[in-house]
Amino acid sequence: MTLETLSDSLTKIVKKITFASLVDERLIKEVVKDIQRALLISDVNVKQVMDLSKTVENRALKEKPKPGLSKKEHVLRIVYEELVALLGEKKEFLPTAGSRIMMVGLQGSGKTTTIVKLSKFLLKRGLRPYVIAADTQRPAAYEQLVQLSESMDLTVYGEPENKRSIEILKNGLLKAKKTDVIILDTAGRHKSENELFEEMKEIQDVFKPETRLMVIDSSIGQQAGAQAEAFHEAIGITGVILTKLDGTAKGGGALSAVARTSSPIRFIGTGEKIDDLEPFDPDRFISRILGMGDLKTLMEKAKELDELDEGQMENILKGDFTLLDLQNQIQSLKKMGPIGNIMKMIPGLGMSLPKEASQVTEEKMDKFITIMNSMTSKEKKKPKIINSSRMRRIARGSGTKTEDIKELMKYYNTMKKALKSMMKGRFGKGPLARMMRGMPR
Ligand code: GDP
Numbered sequence: 001m002t003l004e005t006l007s008d009s010l011t012k013i014v015k016k017i018t019f020a021s022l023v024d025e026r027l028i029k030e031v032v033k034d035i036q037r038a039l040l041i042s043d044v045n046v047k048q049v050m051d052l053s054k055t056v057e058n059r060a061l062k063e064k065p066k067p068g069l070s071k072k073e074h075v076l077r078i079v080y081e082e083l084v085a086l087l088g089e090k091k092e093f094l095p096t097a098g099s100r101i102m103m104v105g106l107q108g109s110g111k112t113t114t115i116v117k118l119s120k121f122l123l124k125r126g127l128r129p130y131v132i133a134a135d136t137q138r139p140a141a142y143e144q145l146v147q148l149s150e151s152m153d154l155t156v157y158g159e160p161e162n163k164r165s166i167e168i169l170k171n172g173l174l175k176a177k178k179t180d181v182i183i184l185d186t187a188g189r190h191k192s193e194n195e196l197f198e199e200m201k202e203i204q205d206v207f208k209p210e211t212r213l214m215v216i217d218s219s220i221g222q223q224a225g226a227q228a229e230a231f232h233e234a235i236g237i238t239g240v241i242l243t244k245l246d247g248t249a250k251g252g253g254a255l256s257a258v259a260r261t262s263s264p265i266r267f268i269g270t271g272e273k274i275d276d277l278e279p280f281d282p283d284r285f286i287s288r289i290l291g292m293g294d295l296k297t298l299m300e301k302a303k304e305l306d307e308l309d310e311g312q313m314e315n316i317l318k319g320d321f322t323l324l325d326l327q328n329q330i331q332s333l334k335k336m337g338p339i340g341n342i343m344k345m346i347p348g349l350g351m352s353l354p355k356e357a358s359q360v361t362e363e364k365m366d367k368f369i370t371i372m373n374s375m376t377s378k379e380k381k382k383p384k385i386i387n388s389s390r391m392r393r394i395a396r397g398s399g400t401k402t403e404d405i406k407e408l409m410k411y412y413n414t415m416k417k418a419l420k421s422m423m424k425g426r427f428g429k430g431p432l433a434r435m436m437r438g439m440p441r
Pocket residue numbers: 105106107108109110111112113114188215243244245246247268269270271272276
């Protein structure tokens with residue numbers, strides 16, 4: 001089971017929620033069990049798994065869905081949020097010209113490979129990496145670096161015959177330019193090897209790197225947490241890079257264990273090739289692993305809905321839909337594309353919206369807002385009073401034509417009518433009303 005397998009089982013869980021006929025306690029308990037199984041197989045710490053399950057279950061059962069989210073979306077959102085929380089916060093890695101980076105970690109963890117990957121990352125951002133090869137233990141460590149960086153514009157400083165890493169470091173520093181990002185490759189070390197730990201500190205005293213990155217092979221699973229902590233105690237690491245996530249069953253364990261330490265995960269390595277390195281972003285990582293690009297959209301939608309003011313929802317619920325509501329709605333929904341798209345995302349709504357209302361372009365929405373900005377608040381609250389002389393005034397004020405005002409009024413009336421009928425529905429409980437109250441479909 002690799003990360004892909006974890007992704008598969010989590011994707012199945014998402015599907016289970018999406019296609020469930022009923023979102024009830026039984027389904028939630030089942031989903032929580034499935035999540036537990038997937039995470040435990042991925043070597044996530046038992047206590048972390050239990051904490052997460054409890055939170056998901058409690059939230060799914062007790063929290064009321066936000067108005068605008070269906071019960072399914074509500075549960076999906078909680079699963080998503082809690083998985084993201086398991087992986088900690090995103091920490092940007094932004095070295096600048098003149099930065100100094102020391103790479104440490106056990107032998108074979110992927111330091112040298114990652115240095116070349118990181119160099120490429122820096123080159124793409126207009127920085128100039130300069131690598132000092134100070135691993136004096138691995139045979140042909142310098143040659144490995146040169147070979148890996150063959151296709152890149154990377155300067156590697158090395159003294160293949162010299163066995164004293166401090167000397168190499170000092171000489172290498174003399175040749176570095178002021179604006180170079182200096183990356184130091186070191187020998188693999190083990191935490192029980194006290195002597196080597198001491199040497200690492202010596203190197204640190206000479207190099208004085210503000211960035212100390214630890215490279216960890218993620219196939220050790222949750223052990224990664226203890227390893228990061230041991231190195232942190234010795235030299236105060238500023239971040240972790242987890243490698244080989246592409247080939248391990250224990251990726252979830254490694255990620256969640258390191259996330260719990262005080263050292264943030266900066267990058268993840270997902271393959272042997274030079275491009276297989278990505279900045280670590282829990283949000284993006286989880287949406288990918290859950291196999292749903294849409295989930296990201298759902299989260300954004302939820303955030304936008306959070307921003308909608310509650311009174312406005314209430315008004316719409318009561319059937320009072322004014323131009324003021326329309327203005328607010330357009331403003332808060334504009335970021336998400338044509339209003340029809342939003343409506344389509346809300347279960348039960350997409351079908352019922354009249355075509356002309358759902359085909360309003362972004363450009364038109366902008367125009368509508370300009371027009372509404374030229375209206376008095378009285379006009380917006382009581383659109384009925386807008387007669388032709390008011391229309392002419394509004395058109396003049398907003399630099400538009402009276403036809404534009406008429407179009408807006410037509411759009412407003414269509415929306416109002418559509419909302420009204422959706423509120424009522426056939427049995428007095430239209431889909432919109434249910435949606436607003438967050439009731440399951
Ligand atoms: P070092 O001893 O810490 O410098 O480790 P190396 O950079 O020499 O890497 C050890 C092995 O791990 C090499 O065969 C690399 O190709 C491999 N490796 C490093 N990172 C990754 C990764 O993200 N995915 C995979 N599949 N292999 C990796």
